[in-house]
Amino acid sequence: MxxxxxxxxxxxxxxxxxxxxxxxxxxxxxxxxxxLANRAPVELPPAIKAEKSLRCKDNSLVYVTFFQxxxxxxxxxxxxxxxxxxxxxxxxxxxVAEGGWSMTGTPDEITLTQPGKSAVVCHG
Numbered sequence: 001m002x003x004x005x006x007x008x009x010x011x012x013x014x015x016x017x018x019x020x021x022x023x024x025x026x027x028x029x030x031x032x033x034x035x036l037a038n039r040a041p042v043e044l045p046p047a048i049k050a051e052k053s054l055r056c057k058d059n060s061l062v063y064v065t066f067f068q069x070x071x072x073x074x075x076x077x078x079x080x081x082x083x084x085x086x087x088x089x090x091x092x093x094x095x096v097a098e099g100g101w102s103m104t105g106t107p108d109e110i111t112l113t114q115p116g117k118s119a120v121v122c123h124g
Contacts, residue, residue: 046072050107053079054122062122066107071095073103075112 030036046067054062065074065083070091074083086095086103095103100115113119 052107052124054110054124056112056120056122058120060120062110062112064103064107064110075101075103077114 046069049066049068049070051065052063054064056062060077061079063076063079063081067073071088073086073095075086076083084097084101086097086101088095100113102113102119104111108124110122111119112122
């Protein structure tokens with residue numbers, strides 16, 4: 001009797017392992033799986049290149065966040081103020097925003113035009 005028990009257990013285990021892969025039943029399929037698979041790839045926002053406080057020729061301060069790719073910058077006229085997002089279609093072109101904003105330059109020196117004001121040079 002003692003010898004039959006291990007043989008019966010081994011036969012039972014062999015029968016359980018006869019399938020090479022377990023069967024997976026999906027009782028709750030994702031209703032958006034097809035839509036998500038056919039979506040266009042998502043473009044991540046650019047990484048920050050530099051954040052600078054710049055003093056302008058008219059003695060004002062501006063706070064500029066420059067982004068990688070040189071096609072976007074955020075400009076604030078007050079520390080902690082609401083940023084204005086300036087964008088360019090291609091690197092090297094002036095960054096612009098609605099209302100008359102325009103900016104060219106590098107993190108060390110920019111030329112900034114604000115709505116209702118003339119262009120001013122600012123240094124870091």
